[in-house]
Amino acid sequence: MAMLEVKNLGISFGGLRAVDGLDMTIEKGELYGLIGPNGAGKTTAFNMLTGVYKPTDGVIKLDGEDITGKSTIEINKAGIARTFQNIRLFSELSVLDNVKVGLHNHYKYSTIAGILRLPAYRKAEKEMDAKAMELLKVFNLQDEWDYKASNLPYGKQRKLEIARALATEPKLLLLDEPAAGMNPNETGELMDTIQFVCKNFDMTVLLIEHDMKLVSGICQKLTVLNFGQVLAQGKTSDVLNDPKVIKAYLGE
Template sequence: MTNNLLLKVENVGIQFGGLKAVQGLNLELFQGELIGLIGPNGAGKTTSFNMLTGVYKPTEGEILFDGKRTNNMSPHQVTKSGVSRTFQNIRLFKELSVLDNVKVANHSLAKHSIFSSVFRLPSFFSGEAKMEEVSIEFLKIFGLDKYKDELSKNLPYGMQRRLEIARALAAGPKLLLLDEPAAGMNPQETKDLMDLIALIRKRFDLTILLIEHDMGLVMGICERIYVLDHGQLIADGTPEEIRNNPKVIEAYLGEEVTE
């Protein structure tokens, strides 16, 4: 991990009508960190992700990513700047093949013009070949290459989760946001996911912000953890500090906290 500050969130909030969904949110992520964001249902975690990725525009505060203000950027502009995400509810292109799902995220590798695409010039075919080559490499990392021609909707649930992460990674992010990646997984799938997250973080020099309810996963791989409750940050610290924080225990973890 370096000391480069990649993401700074200062007093960010958002209001829907009379409801303050998130207020006074402060986060700092340094390059190479793996950080958790936890809290009860309705605490504002996914809303925070939506602000970080341009889906929602904050009504107060400032978001700085890699030194640039992203408050008013559109989702595609945020993605282009180096932020990619997965979703709590899987959002694959279900009628596309596994390979094509990843190629969609890899479109920036295609340097050919619309003209060369329409008239099928050599640059079109070389661009398509490069996209396919890189996409298959991503599928190999996630153990999905043998399913490349399957429709994504036909994959088992755990593999669909893997495919969504592969697609997010194919966009070439500096910051990867994972919204409950272990949701619906059995213990072995969750363990495999933990190993996979550690692998891709190291291989791609990623910074990762993770929303997750599985405390075994969060405590096992995160270096620091932020805790939200009713739209407000109530604690941040190491897994050990969070595990023993009275406010966190009362709001979320309960008396029995296990790894």
Template sequence: MAMLDVTKLSISFGGLRAVDELTMQIEEGGLVGLIGPNGAGKTTVFNMLTGVYLPTEGGIRLDGKNLIGKKPADICKMGVARTFQNIRLFPKLSVLDNVKAGLHNQVTYSLAESMLHLGGYSKKEKDMDQRALEILSVFGLDSSANDLASNLPYGKQRKLEISRALATSPKLLLLDEPAAGMNPNETGELMETISLVRKKYGVTILLIEHDMKLVQGICEYLYVLNFGKLLAEGTPAQVLNDPAVIKAYLGD
């Protein structure tokens, strides 16, 4: 059984069919790309996977459990985390506290503990600091732990957003254009980091990306959307040499 099983997933906005009967499966530990031209429906798929949009039709199962109709916070607790095409950090919080925000779905306090710092509050905070620093070290951000997130260079802000998503201990990590705005050197570092994260944490990854060098470098399998429909699927070599895919990206 696939970890993520998407069956005939569809959504309409008014009379527009934004995603039309998308079916895809991702095995545990896989690293899969969802690609296609701008406006193909890729981010809309992510919004359905995370409960932001309710599909018009179709099914989504994670380890056999239905995600349709669940709230985004509940889907996160079930093991799905994401990043965004436009970075959504807490700019006035420290790098460390941004990652700790991701850890809070796993740690709970009573009202008295949180207000008066009673009971196990201090130990829980210390444990979260340690866990957050461990994650930041994977991304080379531990030395910037006390810096404001807004003061990080753009490429490091991208990495911080992935760090925060990883802090929720996801089974499935959805990366929405993680290399957007990065220079070639930063993209190369990001490729190495994503591969390391997958190996170290055993997380399954589905990513949207326009940088074909990154896609070819790390993805094992690709799904291609065009006008909301599945245009092609297969290995990167198969898909990126498909005439229909080339036409969709480049036109006639």
């Protein structure tokens, strides 16, 4: 069974058809790319997958469950987490506490236990601290656990956002331009990290990205959008060598 199955997905804003007839199937464990020129409909597609926008038509299934039109919270609980093109961290919280935000759905204690700091609260907090540190070690952020998120370098903020998304224990991780603003060394580290996450967390990843070195280096398959419609789809090497893609996306 596919991890993500999208059939005839579309959305209209007034008279504008932003995405039209999107079909996409992503198998469990795949690292899949969604690319295209600016304004092609990539972020709009992400917003439909995560419940920010409700599709005008079409069906979205996650691991066999129909999540079409559900709320952002319901979709997150079903198993989709995402990062954003513009980093959205809790800038005044510590690095550790940013990751713990993503863990709270999995550790429960009563309001009274929290106010009075009863044993149930202390036990949950200790477990969350340990789990958050495990995730920070994956991204080599463990030494900055007590830094304010805003004090991290840009590349490390990107990694922290991915760590927080992973803390929700998703089935499918959506990465929106994860390499944006990174220098080549940071991008190389990010490529290694994403591949590590896929392999060691049994994670399925869908990413939007303009960095073709990253896309060609880690994505197994691609879908190319242009003017809201699928221009090409298939194995990464085949798609990137498609004359239609080169003309529309790479400008050559």
